[in-house]
Amino acid sequence: MKYIWNKKTLIFTILVILAMPLIILSSPLMNKNIVKQHYYNQKFEKALVTKIIESNLQKDHVIPNLEIGTQKLKVKILTGKYKGGIYETTNLLSRAHNVLAKENLKIVVGIRETDDGPNVWVYNHVRSNVIYFLIGLFFILMLIFGGINGFKAVLSLIFTGIMLIFVLVPMIFMGKNPMLSSILIVSIICVISFLLIGGFDKKTLAAIIGTIAGVVVAGIISYISGNLAYVTGLNVEKGVQLVYIAQDYNIQVKGLLFSAILIASLGAVMDVAMSIASSIFELHRVNENLSAYELLKSGLNIGKDIMGTMSNTLILAFAGSSLALILLIWGYQMEFTQMINMPFIAVQIIQSISGSIGIILTVPFTAAFSVFLIKNEVVVKK
Known part of the structure; x- marks a missing residue:
């Protein structure tokens, strides 16, 4: 059984490695009908x-x-x-x-x-030399301290970058709906990454379903909140400059806020989903007599500790990217009513809170799917 498992994982890893250059090479075919503009002479x-x-x-x-x-x-x-x-x-x-x-x-x-x-x-x-050095150092440390799992993590990261740059971006420039395109690409990234890192088992399936549910809910909440708050893709960073490019292409600017939420929250949500799924399946392995309710309750209890730190991480990430603006607000002594209603502030709050809500809801989603797969013995063949 162990030999078959390793063989399947090896074949899948090789297929992913072979697929990446094919995706890069086929990207120009996707946007061959796009009339590219030359803004710099x-x-x-x-x-x-x-x-x-x-x-x-x-x-x-x-x-x-x-x-x-x-x-x-x-x-x-x-x-x-x-x-x-x-x-x-x-x-x-x-x-x-x-x-x-x-x-x-x-x-x-x-x-x-x-x-x-x-x-x-x-x-x-x-600055490119420093950037290349840091990237190389990161990959080397991942391989040294992570071993095979580190290699798979690096492979997953490279695949994610390729999908975003060579697939999602051309799709948006082709005029495809950013929301639907982002859901599709994020789902593919999620499936490939989890299968690479977690392997072909029920735990991975639960993490995949929980992640997709979490990021989609986060995106939907951000989309609804953005409409209610009258913010659009124009209010995201560089959104105004993007409008000038959008005039020459078919970019649907309105859905970009949704896309940004899905991409920004994906990593944190994946982390939470895998942690919850691993915990529940480990609890079941140690004590197979635990009932569905007991497993679910344990998973939710574990999730309480995780969601607090991960939500904090996500909010701090957005706050860090807006530090200069925060200093300007304090320096100009803006009134609260003026500050809280600024479009950029609204976008940052919607992004961070929506992503955090996605993390929170990922916990019960993943826990419920994990318990369902365990108790109903849904078999993923190895």
């Missing part, structure tokens, strides 16, 4: 600062160690069409855009093609 390439010709900088009196002013530079293009070319450019440093150039520093430059040749300007620091 410039290229962004890596460059090396070879010389500081002139520097006119002064210390900022508000932000410590920040210098503002201008620099005249010589930069050497390292990538792209103009690779190897050396150009002079003026680097403007302000509080909003501050890239302090030093000799031998690698930066990202923007290149506009003009009748007089390329116009080069300083865009930003090269």
